[in-house]
Amino acid sequence: MAENYEVEQPSQTHQTLQEVSRALENGMFVHVRRMLEDMEPEDIAHLLEASPPKSRLVLWQLTDPEEQGEILEELSEDVKDGIMVRMQPEQLAAATEGMDTDDVAYLLRSLPDNVSQDVLSQMDAQDRARVEQALAYPEETAGGMMNTDVVTIRSDVTVDVVLRYLRMKGKLPEATDALYVVDENSRLIGELAITALLTSQPDTEVLEVMEDVDDAIPVDMSDSDVASLFERRNWVSAPVVDKEYHLVGRITIDDVVDIIREDAEHSMMSMAGLDDEEDTFAPVLKSARSRSIWLGANVLAALAAASVSNLFENTLDQMAAIAVLMTIVPSMGGVAGNQTVALVIRGLAVGHIGDSNTRWLLNKEALVGLLNGVVWACIIGGVVVLWKGNLMLGGIIAAAMLTNLVVAGVAGVTVPILLKKMKVDPALAGGMALTTITDMVGLSVFLGLATLFLV
């Protein structure tokens, strides 16, 4: 059975990748096509994402047109868009055949309006109607994520009738773990878990074994809220309802997993000043342009810090040791403050931080800053006294360090929370705003004290 024992380990991807890129370089397209035929759509998507743009397009030409839809839906936005702009509407319409409604809608959203109209017009009438209905909901809501392909039953039939009905249907939507029970007005009144269906006697009425659904998802709920509900409730799928509790669709865990990963990655990428959809292998010009904005913001921050130093040019002129040491305090403040910012951003993202506990958190982080401030003030003060042989200089840097770490703790809590209240993404702007504050406070206090006591 050893030959059955084949799970693709991450390192295998890169072996495949090297084999494919070598084959591409040598023009062995037939060989590559054969390799791609043996791969699952999601693995081909992974291969495309890990390839530089040029090989990506060649690889795409070699994939099976019938699998292209499934491959596209597994790609990240940037990579997907890069491929789709080069496809003809007929090719796109063909690729969407057999795909879930929500996935087709997801693909069409990234196309220009006239192109997506073109693609829609190539689809058959029933599919088109479904997709158009899905497109009517905003993208980042439950309505935009849901699938309209649901199995509904009535409450007054027996388990046996349901089983016959399902056998007649012959196919169930993916990840079906429950059938939805609706009344005569299509209102959701309960759900029948598949496991309950399987373990109940054939003559039981659905009404007896169904469960109430008191937490169906409102169609206008945001995708991040949907994701955190799924995560907390350990759901596999959940019904979506409109304001009158009519069943309008169903969301499955596989779409939610993508949102969970995206939301969690968003914070990390934003904190470094990157768009979370940024393609690792994007063309140079595109990358340079998108990062430039962040560098531009930092130029202003760096110039602001420099103009603080400039206020003390006279002091700097008189004692070079001050210039040598002046970067230490801002650097420590930046690191300490960013620890707090990261903690607060995660707390805000998972919903742990709100009005009820902000004050507690503020006190805590100020105290953490004070404690660490005392420790590092003593250490750095001591190092400076030994290094520069100037007791006053050691005292000044220690005082500046202590002040800056307390400021870092306080600003680390308040800056992200204020940004969120102002509807600015704290992950994006928090780190830089914080660093600007700690740089300016650190430099002013250190240079200010030095001016007062040393020159």
Next chain:
Amino acid sequence: MAENYEVEQPSQTHQTLQEVSRALENGMFVHVRRMLEDMEPEDIAHLLEASPPKSRLVLWQLTDPEEQGEILEELSEDVKDGIMVRMQPEQLAAATEGMDTDDVAYLLRSLPDNVSQDVLSQMDAQDRARVEQALAYPEETAGGMMNTDVVTIRSDVTVDVVLRYLRMKGKLPEATDALYVVDENSRLIGELAITALLTSQPDTEVLEVMEDVDDAIPVDMSDSDVASLFERRNWVSAPVVDKEYHLVGRITIDDVVDIIREDAEHSMMSMAGLDDEEDTFAPVLKSARSRSIWLGANVLAALAAASVSNLFENTLDQMAAIAVLMTIVPSMGGVAGNQTVALVIRGLAVGHIGDSNTRWLLNKEALVGLLNGVVWACIIGGVVVLWKGNLMLGGIIAAAMLTNLVVAGVAGVTVPILLKKMKVDPALAGGMALTTITDMVGLSVFLGLATLFLV
């Protein structure tokens, strides 16, 4: 039906939280207990996580002992440990009743050995045997995540027999989406999707409708690899096998979702120098100590930068404008380099970057650095000429900026990849190593050129 329309929105958590903390302050424990009775275990867990340590313990005393096991398994590690150390072995044993094997094992792992032995001895023999078996597998592997409670069937029976068997059993494990087909030696030979079971005719043989399982999960696969497989294959559950392909357990999506979120959060928290399990509301002393390590590393980095400036003390002594401007180039290099580091860390984490494309990425990031270097060198050079009226100084800062942004691009790719080869977590050490490089290169080039051409 409007009263049915109750989904807990994130903002509601904080209303509940405020109500609870007000009730706690006023000593209205009975009221709080009643509120907790109406809440789901996962929502109580969320409430505990969002509470300061003191209220946490009071709240815990007020929860229903029968729900404590379920609440514990929803808590993050730090918070869970804080509560469990205060519980008696009998209470713990009672709390684990009715829980999944893998979840009990997860709880017991965080206890000291003698306490977990105590708890085990209080459990009934069958449960104890199952949990001990689960504990035998290392924590961060498929074996440590899996549940041993699986439903197996033989391939030579009909669908009708399977249905009768399931009705007799009466209950199926949570999130069951497939039954596993094994041979006489308990080797996994296929799986029967529940949806196939429901839509097949009663007289069909299992052999005809089952599917091959060519990608069962090896019991020693790491939890991150399991998570990325689930994510790519859109699985709800998957069988786990040993080296001889014996079925040993089953992993479900709810456990995987936690790993996906943890892995994604890990990068963000580590990059800011935080432990990813750090509790937002941890006690001050504990927080201060855990963050201190990172500040200590930064002290060394800041002192290294200061000793570079120190080499040029003579230059700084002669021209204060140089000291004023010297922080700009390191700051820009740090930001640009950290953009690249974040991109590479994500690429390494999702498996997009490997030997096959490192060189391509290195070239790309060096070029991005060059392009942005030219842009910002011109801008900053221009600003300095206008500000300080010194053409040479503008040229020097422009040259230093250009050099440092190219260095940032190259180091941003190589540092995380080298760290990973050295088995050091790139998310943890990458940012600081990068900043140290860009600080030292930025200062040396700027101050070095200034020494050569200005004094």
